Amino acid sequence: MTTIKNYMLDVGQRAKVAARQLSRAATGDKNAALHAMADALQEQAQTLISANAKDLHAAKENGLDAAMLDRLTLNAPRIALMAEGLRQIAALADPVGEITGLKYQPSGLQVGHMRVPLGVVGMIYESRPNVTADSAALCLKSGNAVILRGGSEAIHSNKAIAACIQAGLSRAGLPADVVQVVETTDRAAVGELIRMREYVDVIVPRGGKGLIERVSKEALVPVIKHLDGICHVYIDDKADLDKAIKVAYNAKTQRYGTCNTMETLLVADGIAPRVLPELARLYQTAGVELRGCSRTRDILPGCIVATEEDWKTEYLAPILSIRIVTGLDEAIDHIQTYSSAHTDSIVTEDFTRARRFLREVDSGSVMVNASTRLADGFEYGLGAEIGISNDKLHVRGPVGLEGLTSQKFVVLGDGHVRK
Numbered sequence: 001m002t003t004i005k006n007y008m009l010d011v012g013q014r015a016k017v018a019a020r021q022l023s024r025a026a027t028g029d030k031n032a033a034l035h036a037m038a039d040a041l042q043e044q045a046q047t048l049i050s051a052n053a054k055d056l057h058a059a060k061e062n063g064l065d066a067a068m069l070d071r072l073t074l075n076a077p078r079i080a081l082m083a084e085g086l087r088q089i090a091a092l093a094d095p096v097g098e099i100t101g102l103k104y105q106p107s108g109l110q111v112g113h114m115r116v117p118l119g120v121v122g123m124i125y126e127s128r129p130n131v132t133a134d135s136a137a138l139c140l141k142s143g144n145a146v147i148l149r150g151g152s153e154a155i156h157s158n159k160a161i162a163a164c165i166q167a168g169l170s171r172a173g174l175p176a177d178v179v180q181v182v183e184t185t186d187r188a189a190v191g192e193l194i195r196m197r198e199y200v201d202v203i204v205p206r207g208g209k210g211l212i213e214r215v216s217k218e219a220l221v222p223v224i225k226h227l228d229g230i231c232h233v234y235i236d237d238k239a240d241l242d243k244a245i246k247v248a249y250n251a252k253t254q255r256y257g258t259c260n261t262m263e264t265l266l267v268a269d270g271i272a273p274r275v276l277p278e279l280a281r282l283y284q285t286a287g288v289e290l291r292g293c294s295r296t297r298d299i300l301p302g303c304i305v306a307t308e309e310d311w312k313t314e315y316l317a318p319i320l321s322i323r324i325v326t327g328l329d330e331a332i333d334h335i336q337t338y339s340s341a342h343t344d345s346i347v348t349e350d351f352t353r354a355r356r357f358l359r360e361v362d363s364g365s366v367m368v369n370a371s372t373r374l375a376d377g378f379e380y381g382l383g384a385e386i387g388i389s390n391d392k393l394h395v396r397g398p399v400g401l402e403g404l405t406s407q408k409f410v411v412l413g414d415g416h417v418r419k
Contacts, residue, residue: 004186008182012120012200014177015147018176018178019145022117022174023117027094027096030094030143031141032171034086037137038082040164041082048074055153066257072157074129074157081130081378082134088381096143101113109416111409112409115406117404118144119201120199120201121144121202121404122149122200122202122221123146123206124193124205124207125149126206126207127151129154132150132162133161133165134384134386135386138386139179139386139404140174197221203224204225224386224387224403226340226342226387226390226391228259230338231342231345231372232266233345233371234328234357236271236331237327238353239268240347243347244271244347245275248265249282249283249286250371250373251373252318254373260365260373262345266322267322268326273299280300288319289318290304290320291304291310291319292321311334311338328356335361339363345366345369364397375388386404
């Protein structure tokens with residue numbers, strides 16, 4: 001009988017071989033596979049929705065919360081978006097083999113950098129079945145083999161998507177082992193994957209805090225991750241009111257269960273009496289529970305009292321904490337204290353303040369007059385993302401093709417020797 005350990009070792013060995021084969025693949029072959037995958041997803045849309053219905057039924061029976069159910073759901077628009085993401089990735093420049101910074105040294109040597117794949121990527125994720133397609137596509141285009149270990153709650157959806165991916169690889173004549181979906185739901189598979197240093201070069205966990213904490217603590221393989229998405233929007237007293245309302249409403253209500261959803265709204269005291277009543281009306285219509293500081297509650301008496309814990313909380317739900325601040329300095333201080341360094345935004349018409357915010361707020365994405373919900377690989381023109389990192393090494397923000405590569409030095413000589 002095959003043990004989980006032996007099964008995962010076999011997966012890792014095959015991924016390592018496939019990564020070497022993929023490193024020799026032409027860009028045209030990789031792009032052809034991506035287009036074939038996109039075609040298969042759209043052709044099999046009803047099959048994907050039917051498979052997803054099984055997962056949704058089981059998830060509801062098991063009492064998954066609304067945020068998890070939302071992440072798990074596949075429908076025609078989301079499948080179309082997955083396919084479009086694959087086509088966007090196919091249209092992007094292939095980073096592999098790109099040489100930059102080639103300069104002559106005094107010795108006559110030319111020294112530069114070449115972009116190279118990381119090798120084998122291990123993806124561990126919960127709920128979102130679209131991650132299966134996005135990760136496969138990004139790893140393929142960047143020359144990496146990938147081992148995908150989705151959550152048990154999405155097993156039927158992931159297998160259906162994997163069938164489309166395999167069809168695309170086959171049509172393009174690329175090795176099937178370039179993309180492998182772990183077929184067991186045994187949690188022991190995760191423990192094996194994050195320790196296989198001989199076969200796996202980087203681990204990317206996407207999911208709940210418990211999953212990411214476990215992977216970060218136990219992994220022997222380097223990890224690209226973000227732990228929390230405590231995102232802020234600051235409405236400056238020189239903001240355009242229409243823009244402020246539009247951005248702050250969208251950042252909270254466009255989708256609740258995502259890491260780039262605003263969790264805390266900061267408002268300058270000079271503009272708070274004009275902007276908060278209208279925002280509160282809109283939030284109330286959307287069913288958002290408001291928790292505010294004492295000054296916020298003076299303007300919005302129906303607001304629940306915000307506690308210190310609220311400023312530290314990623315709700316992933318229709319709950320919003322609001323704090324009135326004296327100005328930009330206090331807003332930045334609050335963000336530096338409580339932000340998870342994921343995404344933070346300022347709404348202002350003052351160019352100097354916008355520049356200060358961009359310079360001083362140290363997050364993976366920092367925005368001006370834009371909703372935090374735009375912090376996304378697709379919206380950034382990356383085609384998709386394999387994850388979002390709020391670490392500082394080796395990549396920050398949405399991780400696309402370039403984030404899945406490394407650089408090596410290339411040296412061009414003409415019989416040079418060291419003296």
